[in-house]
Amino acid sequence: MQQAPLLFQPLALRGLILRNRIVLSPMLTYAAERGHVTDWHLMHLGKFAAGGTGLVFMESTKVDPRGxxxxxxxxxxxxxxxxxxxxxxRFVKGHGAAIGIQLGHSGRKARNSVPWEGRAPLASHPGLEDDGDWELVAPSAVAASPAAERPRALTLPEIQDMVAAWGAAAGRAHRAGFDVLEVHGAHGYLLHQFLSPAANQRNDAYGGSPEKRMRFAVEVVEEVRRHWPAEKPLFFRVSAIDEEGGTIEATVALARALHARGVDMIDCSTGGMTARSITEADRPRLGYQVQHAARIRAEAAVATMAVGLIIHADQAEAILREGSADLVAIGREMLHNPNWPLDAAQKLGVPAPFAVLPPAYGYWLEKRDRSGFGGRPSTWQAGMGPAGAP
Ligand SMILES: Cc1cc2nc3c(=O)[nH]c(=O)nc-3n(C[C@H](O)[C@H](O)[C@H](O)COP(=O)(O)O)c2cc1C
Structure with a gap:
């Protein structure tokens, strides 16, 4: 007998039970207004909850307007x-999904135009609060790219304030009703900048050796854990490797240190320290980052989430079956098809696949399927007719 797909088995994380192991990866939508979410976010995140996703992640939400x-x-x-x-x-949880929030700070990579306006560094900007110019801050005064402005290095008291800002934001995330919190430690943003020998050239308690470069991330996690309830899971996104000397060995050491301080899941991405968003050599393959999730899971003995060009149901299921990861995060493919969990349930032979959707959709689609008009969603493969019809 065929084994029940792991993708659709619930997963318990601390006091939370996910209905399946499909995660919407955090993705910025550039739709906020002076930091406030808009109806766009309700529509955007709500549709993935209604599409059957287990854990829906709100995009990188900033702990500091400069970030x-x-x-x-x-x-x-x-x-x-x-x-x-x-x-x-309230809406997302009301439709059976759990909701996570990713907290972030872009550090020296802050203050750009939105992607469809060129993602160019903005020469100056009044800032999102009434506090004068929008200043770039980072571990060291090293620019992110030749086109970017040099940031100002944070002072030691400012680093302490920054740690406190992460904790305060985590407390607010709890009050807003999020189930999962993810610290964004990847993609060349502030935490990754502290971890990186290329971006962090400090010679104090926060730089100079791998352990000292790790200190900011560790303090942020400790502070977040103080404000984030013990029954709620904490994730941390890493760039497992990067283009500027970030190694998998260093990331395994980081994962061990963070797990010991209450991080439950390492979300395994890569790259972002240079203008290239991911390492070029890794770019074209399906599941190009899964190997890192597998290695961190094995060597740091911590649960992992795999992400990056995970597209097919069989591919996602194999990642879990092979023990490479505990959760599968999907980004762009879900933008393409917010009902991906339904398609995956059909593909993997889950009984009553339409029950993945709320009855307002699932009831009718199941009825249509039974009446012989096809349960498959694709219009360009087979159309709506009975099998064999044009
Ligand atoms: C439009 C867009 C916005 C993104 N925003 C974020 C973000 O806020 N935080 C983050 O960690 N990654 C972000 N990412 C990366 C995705 O979470 C994901 O790791 C990446 O797209 C690879 O997965 P995919 O091949 O399934 O899309 C973004 C990606 C896209 C396409």
Whole structure:
């Protein structure tokens, strides 16, 4: 007998039970207004909950206005942001999905135009709060790219303030009703900048050796854990390798240190330290980052989430079956098909696949399927007719 697909088996993480192991990867949508979420976010995240996803991640939400990648990033640096987010968590949870939030700070990679306006560094910007110019801050005064402005190196007291800002944002995320919190430690943003020998040229307690470069990430996690309830899972996204000397060995050591401090899941991405978004050699393959999730899971003895060009149901199922990861995060393919979990359930032979959707959709689609008009979604493969019809 065929084994029940792992992809659709629930997963318990601390006090949370995910209905399946399909995760919407955090993706910025550049739709916030002065840090506030808009109706766009409710529609965007809500449709993945209604599509059957187990865990829906809200995009990178910033702990400090200076840390916004663009002026259209959402924020959580003040209590006023909570009600808008709460509306979203209520909706998503009301449709059976869990909802996570990724907290981030872009550091020297902040203050750019949105991608479809060129993702270019903005020469200056009044900032998202009434605090004058939008200043770039980072571990060291090293620019992210030749086109980018040199950031100012954070002072030691400012680093302490930054750690406190992460904790305060985590407390707000809890109050807004999120089930999972992810610390964004990847893609060349502030935490990754501290971890990187290329971006971090400090010679104090926060730089100079691998252990000292890790200190900021460790302090952020400790502070977040103080504000994030013990029954709620904490994830951490890493760039397992990068283009500027970030190695898998260093990431395994980081994963061990973070797991010991209450991180439950390492979300395994790569790259972002240079203008290239991922390492070129790794770019074209399906599942190009899964190997890192497998290695971190095996060597750091921590649960992992795999991400990156995971597209097919069989591929996702194999990642779990082979023990490479505990969760599978899907980004762009879900933008293409927000009902991906339904298609995967059909492909993997899950009984009653239409039950993955809310009855307002699933009831009718199941009825249509039984009446012989096809349960498969594709219009370009077979159309709506009975098998064999044009
Ligand atoms: C439009 C867009 C926005 C993204 N925003 C974020 C983000 O806010 N935080 C993050 O960690 N990764 C972000 N990513 C990366 C995705 O989470 C994911 O890791 C990446 O797209 C690879 O997965 P995929 O091949 O399934 O899309 C973004 C990707 C896209 C396409």
């Amino acid at each position: 916004c990648t663009t002026p259209r990033d959402p924020g959580l640096w003040k209590d006023e942001f909570i009600p808008g987010l709460e509306r979203i968590t």
